[in-house]
Amino acid sequence: MNIDLYGMIKAFMQVLFPIGCIGCSKVLLEQEQHLCLNCQIELPLANFHHQVSNPLAKTFWGRVSIEQAFAFLIYKKAGLTKSIIQAIKYKGNKQLAIDLGKSYGNQIKEELKQLGVNGIIAVPLHPKRAKKRGFNQSELIVQGIAAVTQIQNISSCVKRKVHTSTQTAKSRIERWENVLDIYEIDMPLLEISQHHHFLLVDDVITTGATIESLAKTLQQHTNCKISIAALAFAP
Numbered sequence: 001m002n003i004d005l006y007g008m009i010k011a012f013m014q015v016l017f018p019i020g021c022i023g024c025s026k027v028l029l030e031q032e033q034h035l036c037l038n039c040q041i042e043l044p045l046a047n048f049h050h051q052v053s054n055p056l057a058k059t060f061w062g063r064v065s066i067e068q069a070f071a072f073l074i075y076k077k078a079g080l081t082k083s084i085i086q087a088i089k090y091k092g093n094k095q096l097a098i099d100l101g102k103s104y105g106n107q108i109k110e111e112l113k114q115l116g117v118n119g120i121i122a123v124p125l126h127p128k129r130a131k132k133r134g135f136n137q138s139e140l141i142v143q144g145i146a147a148v149t150q151i152q153n154i155s156s157c158v159k160r161k162v163h164t165s166t167q168t169a170k171s172r173i174e175r176w177e178n179v180l181d182i183y184e185i186d187m188p189l190l191e192i193s194q195h196h197h198f199l200l201v202d203d204v205i206t207t208g209a210t211i212e213s214l215a216k217t218l219q220q221h222t223n224c225k226i227s228i229a230a231l232a233f234a235p
């Protein structure tokens, strides 16, 4: 299709069906995507990897060995980050997740290169939830990061174990212990061992329990180093 014609149709569609900013609902200008310029400026950027005392890295102290911890945004009970996460998870705005992944990937590209990261893995969703939602938001973020950094997306190398229904009968302590053993490697070890430094990606990190579990599973079976990245950190 002729580009000018496409542009005209796009402009026409915007008049008929104006797209609102995810943050403030204001109608977006043609050059704006997902967020208006004001909201883009207001984004609560974490920039932890530039800090000596990295709050996200601290979450994992004494639990699992992490090389570097990256977070794009800070998550609060109300605010822009929450609107973004809701738009992705509950309104199914997949493109937003990919685009934010690209945007953050561009920001941390050099650091990832210096660290020698050569494989990116999305935290797998529980199969039931993946089926219900139809997509794994962390995998979309990984797609964005991989596209701009040229680092291989190897998310399929791990999967979440499917527990049987007897799980519900277990005590709270037993269930908690099970959180530590919920992932398994789903790739020949020889193949996965070609990667020396993994970047584990989650949408929101709160307690870090799932990332810890995934990191431990990978460290049990390989000699890889591990760094982590979250779209948002909820301290």
Ligand SMILES: [Zn+2]
Pocket (backbone or CB within 6 Å): 021, 022, 023, 024, 025, 026, 035, 036, 037, 038, 039, 040
């Ligand atoms: Zn806005």
